[in-house]
Amino acid sequence: QVKLVESGGALVQTGGSLRLSCAASGFIFEIYDMAWYRQAPGKQRELVARIEDDGTTTYADDVQGRFIVSRDNAKNMQYLQMNSLKPEDTGVYYCNAWNPAKEYWGQGTQVTVSS
Numbered sequence: 001q002v003k004l005v006e007s008g009g010a011l012v013q014t015g016g017s018l019r020l021s022c023a024a025s026g027f028i029f030e031i032y033d034m035a036w037y038r039q040a041p042g043k044q045r046e047l048v049a050r051i052e053d054d055g056t057t058t059y060a061d062d063v064q065g066r067f068i069v070s071r072d073n074a075k076n077m078q079y080l081q082m083n084s085l086k087p088e089d090t091g092v093y094y095c096n097a098w099n100p101a102k103e104y105w106g107q108g109t110q111v112t113v114s115s
Contacts (some may be wrong), residue, residue, distance in 0.1 A: 001106050002026035004095045009109030022078040022095030029076040033096040036080045040091035085113045
């Protein structure tokens with residue numbers, strides 16, 4: 001059974017930091033590109049950061065320089081270090097696993113940044 005379980009979401013003040021974690025199981029983690037998506041209230045889900053199976057990273061323009069995505073293939077974990085948080089970073093953050101054959105999603109973790 002495939003599982004992606006996010007954790008680490010919280011209420012934090014502007015300028016604060018959070019580290020999100022995604023625990024993966026039930027599939028061959030190291031051959032999947034992993035990503036974090038965000039859905040703000042009333043908006044569509046959008047890509048925040050991606051780390052490919054070879055370690056290549058991509059970031060949305062508005063988080064570049066503030067967020068760092070990483071993965072630990074030995075532990076089947078993905079992480080998102082979020083620094084200098086802004087109110088516009090508020091939303092539900094979803095863990096995503098993708099390869100050309102399949103795609104999986106977690107249930108999400110709420111991040112709220114207060115001004």
